[in-house]
């Protein structure tokens with residue numbers, strides 16, 4: 001969970017920075033999308049690096065989900081009879097209790113998101129359009145519900161990271177009594193920056209700041 | 212105090228069991244939770260009924276026998292307090308109180324509120340020891356221990372093996388208990404020879420006994436009557452990775 005989650009966090013940070021290029025204007029953003037496909041050329045063929053990233057990501061997502069499902073199964077085997085009185089202490093904050101269902105929602109979101117901006121199945125534009133046009137028409141004010149869906153999913157991503165990043169350090173045995181507060185701070189900061197960075201793009205388009 | 216208790220009754224391991232309601236009045240707010248159950252049991256016996264079976268021994272918070280989930284919280288509402296040290300003044304007059312046994316596959320119910328915690332004994336047998344020459348006690352100053360290590364080891368050594376961490380964990384994991392043992396012994400010079408084998412065999416036994424996997428939810432520390440801190444699990448993982456991936460394990 002910790003290792004595959006770490007790969008995904010690194011990807012998210014890079015992806016968020018890439019998305020922010022939308023604020024630099026149409027040309028810059030399209031140029032960036034083009035560059036993604038041509039990294040390393042001519043040393044390596046077209047799309048080599050991007051395809052590699054996609055394979056590592058796909059593997060990480062699958063292994064991450066597989067670990068989550070195994071842990072969930074172990075948990076239900078470990079407590080076959082449930083408690084009658086229900087109580088949640090939220091010892092480590094609310095985010096902990098969103099990890100499982102939040103993770104499922106995020107997975108569904110990723111499927112939607114791929115159909116939207118990678119395969120253009122649910123995007124108003126198709127492959128004839130530029131990446132910039134697809135983004136702008138996707139979050140058009142008339143399609144506000146798409147923006148809401150993106151924002152909700154991203155807030156869940158934020159909660160997921162807030163617990164997940166800290167938890168990964170604990171799992172990898174890197175958390176000591178002294179580093180605890182620093183690691184909590186790091187997890188919170190990365191979660192906040194990633195979430196706000198991502199959210200700013202669809203919101204700016206919907207509110208007409210980017211068109 | 213007037214109270215309504217809803218207690219888990221189960222005549223034996225095979226019985227399905229159910230919550231049974233009891234009304235009590237005239238309970239002293241100064242009574243401990245177990246004394247309140249004693250009063251109820253006397254009444255049950257006088258009425259020709261079967262008393263409620265529950266575990267207890269020292270009744271002073273050191274043996275780790277008492278084990279009740281009170282209103283969904285192991286050892287009840289008061290932090291860092293065992294059930295036997297919990298007093299009725301922590302409850303409201305007229306309150307409805309649910310009392311259940313620890314719930315874990317590795318801690319099967321023996322009767323009513325009593326569970327079999329010998330899985331913990333087997334975990335300790337698999338690695339919770341040090342090799343030391345027996346005989347006369349060695350001079351205490353012959354093996355110096357840095358003060359911060361001694362303090363942390365002592366904090367971890369406070370674990371009384373009650374199992375509340377498992378009862379509280381949404382995953383049914385005993386990681387806090389394991390972490391307490393591994394930290395306690397692994398910080399002391401006397402615990403070094405077995406350090407890497409200990410963590411692996413204790414964790415393997417833990418998994419074989421059917422405890423769940425830790426996801427760092429932190430519910431264990433909150434329930435722990437000795438306030439064992441969550442960072443012992445960080446140390447457990449650190450030592451485990453070093454023993455396995457780092458190749459420190461001998462056997």
Ligand code: HEM
Pocket residue numbers: 012015019033036050054057106110113114117118131135150154157198199201202
């Ligand atoms: C406002 C939020 C987001 C926007 C606007 C956005 C936008 C995009 C765009 C335009 C692409 C296509 C890139 C290209 O083909 O050049 C893409 C791909 C992708 N995004 Fe996002 N994204 C967002 C958030 C996320 C989040 C939170 C995740 C993960 C949880 C994610 C995961 C992915 C994945 C896995 C791909 C496919 C990568 C590939 O095919 O190479 N995205 N995104």
Ligand code: SF4
Pocket residue numbers: 369370371372373374375376377387388391431434435436437438439
């Ligand atoms: S760690 Fe705390 S809750 Fe767990 S067995 Fe030890 S004393 Fe009990």
Ligand code: FES
Pocket residue numbers: 266267268269270271272273274275276277293294295296
């Ligand atoms: S009876 Fe000994 S700790 Fe509670």
